[in-house]
Amino acid sequence: MSIKLFDSELKIMDVLWKEGDKTAKQISDILKAEIGWNMNTTYTVIKKCIAKGAIERREPNFLCHALLAKEEVQAAEAEELMNKLFDGSPDLLFASLLNGRQLSPEQIEHLRQMVAGLK
Amino acid sequence: MSVLQRSITGAVLILAVLVLRALLARRLPRFTFMALWILAAVRLTVPFTLPSRFSLYSWLEGFGKPKAKTMLLLPQSAAVPAQGTSPIQTGLWIAWLIGAVLLAAYFGMSYCRCRRRFCASLPAQSIGVENWRKQVKSIRRINIRVSDQITSPLTYGILRPVILLPKNISWQDEAALGYVLSHEYVHIRRLDAAVKLLMAGALCVHWFNPLVWVMYFLANRDMELSCDEAVLSRSSQKEKAAYALALLQMEESRGASLYSHFSKNNCYFGKNAIEERICAIMKMKKFSAFVLVFALMLVLSVTAVFATSSINQSSVSDLPEGTVFQDEDGNSLPIGEGQLKAAGRFLQDEDGNLVLSPDDDLSALMDDGVEGPIVFAFDEDGNYGVYQYSLTDEENDWDFNIEGYKPKEYTDEEMAQIIADIESGKLKGFSVSELEEQGFRFVTYSENCYSGEDAAE
Numbered sequence: 001m002s003i004k005l006f007d008s009e010l011k012i013m014d015v016l017w018k019e020g021d022k023t024a025k026q027i028s029d030i031l032k033a034e035i036g037w038n039m040n041t042t043y044t045v046i047k048k049c050i051a052k053g054a055i056e057r058r059e060p061n062f063l064c065h066a067l068l069a070k071e072e073v074q075a076a077e078a079e080e081l082m083n084k085l086f087d088g089s090p091d092l093l094f095a096s097l098l099n100g101r102q103l104s105p106e107q108i109e110h111l112r113q114m115v116a117g118l119k
Numbered sequence: 120m121s122v123l124q125r126s127i128t129g130a131v132l133i134l135a136v137l138v139l140r141a142l143l144a145r146r147l148p149r150f151t152f153m154a155l156w157i158l159a160a161v162r163l164t165v166p167f168t169l170p171s172r173f174s175l176y177s178w179l180e181g182f183g184k185p186k187a188k189t190m191l192l193l194p195q196s197a198a199v200p201a202q203g204t205s206p207i208q209t210g211l212w213i214a215w216l217i218g219a220v221l222l223a224a225y226f227g228m229s230y231c232r233c234r235r236r237f238c239a240s241l242p243a244q245s246i247g248v249e250n251w252r253k254q255v256k257s258i259r260r261i262n263i264r265v266s267d268q269i270t271s272p273l274t275y276g277i278l279r280p281v282i283l284l285p286k287n288i289s290w291q292d293e294a295a296l297g298y299v300l301s302h303e304y305v306h307i308r309r310l311d312a313a314v315k316l317l318m319a320g321a322l323c324v325h326w327f328n329p330l331v332w333v334m335y336f337l338a339n340r341d342m343e344l345s346c347d348e349a350v351l352s353r354s355s356q357k358e359k360a361a362y363a364l365a366l367l368q369m370e371e372s373r374g375a376s377l378y379s380h381f382s383k384n385n386c387y388f389g390k391n392a393i394e395e396r397i398c399a400i401m402k403m404k405k406f407s408a409f410v411l412v413f414a415l416m417l418v419l420s421v422t423a424v425f426a427t428s429s430i431n432q433s434s435v436s437d438l439p440e441g442t443v444f445q446d447e448d449g450n451s452l453p454i455g456e457g458q459l460k461a462a463g464r465f466l467q468d469e470d471g472n473l474v475l476s477p478d479d480d481l482s483a484l485m486d487d488g489v490e491g492p493i494v495f496a497f498d499e500d501g502n503y504g505v506y507q508y509s510l511t512d513e514e515n516d517w518d519f520n521i522e523g524y525k526p527k528e529y530t531d532e533e534m535a536q537i538i539a540d541i542e543s544g545k546l547k548g549f550s551v552s553e554l555e556e557q558g559f560r561f562v563t564y565s566e567n568c569y570s571g572e573d574a575a576e
Contacts (some may be wrong), residue, residue, distance in 0.1 A: 005269040006239075006267055006268055007241060007265075007266070007268075007286065008239035008240065008241070008266070008267075008268075011241065034240065035241055035242055036262075037239070038238070040238075041235070041238040041239050044238075045239050046236055080402065107368070
């Protein structure tokens, strides 16, 4: 995936991933309550997403449909993080996560199982 | 005053600030220079000035005789500054306008682009930010948000200020975060967003003046330095070092700046700005009360000397020898031989020429910063005088303030002739008033030229 989304664009995607297809107006209402964006800001960011090919505009009422799945973006972001900071090595990334002590033992166990599954 | 005149007087002020800055930068608080830059920007943008006896320009006028001026007599219908504009002048004027509009459009567009990006930011949710917010009380609600599209912290908005933090700032380091937020908060308290707008305005109007560009960049720098100073005014050497390190860390983590123009440190001139900032922070010291008083005196005296106009500027008390009177076709009118045995209201135009003004609204003239309309009168013998209306009492009555000239008293026959000419329409736009208390009769340009109980007829 070559689409790089900014946090603001991810916020829009997040709404679509959580709530399914929504009209631009609905997205605007949701984000106004949640993070205080005004309508113009939301519409500008939606247009950016459409231009990047992350959202498809459908009629009627400017219905927004996510073209990217959340998993795709997660994978791409994880990949980039790994390449940028951990020399492309998943081991180092995991080591860092485990050292960070921000994970509960259950989470660590879950990760272990995931790694085992991937192998 | 014309743009060029303002640019020149502004440049003199900028040069003065540059000299003071070079000599005293380390000895005075930075805010002194910031105040002087604001003064210079106001001088450049605001079209009127206060006259002062201490003004450099009052002093300069003591030397050399004023040059002969050309007087232009315009009929009522003609527009005021329609006088002698050569094609070159028109061309220069158009070039100036194009430059100013282009630069303003550039500023406006980059602002809108940045603003759009800033708006698409997310609320900052971090313990450090919350802790800092609890310590600060502000009249305006300060919004703290995060964006992954900026590389250094910034503040925008005048009425509803927003502090925008880059996403990759060190959220764990509460001390550094506190410094960053305090720095931005000083910007908010000092309305620096408005100051930047003023500086950009001055630059748009005076884009042709290199010294104004120098002012623009140095003022931006001094703004940051004086904010650093405010944050660290009561800090120990150790805290200063921590602040300097926090700055450096931010500098490191920033890649290519997305909007270098609006970013805070630009290395356009001389020493690298961040280097200058770090040096200034580490050498920062507490200023004694004496130094603060001195700084205040310095700002006041620079204001009095460089930011004011000559006391004589708006009250023309003399007409130099060789003054020529012209009609709208450029023909010179011999004094005394013409039919114009009357007086009219004259205003000084941009070049200092006196122009008969068809505008008869006194309040409008006051808004233009002219003390009062200048009234010029001459007679057949070539005697002439210049008077100015001014406010003399609390009731805001207009009165004559006669400077240096005794008005020529018209004989009754002359007056009758003038009145007849006016009434028959030969002298258009003039009206007659008698001021018995002043001991002379006076012909004004128009009926509502002044109001007051003295005015008869």
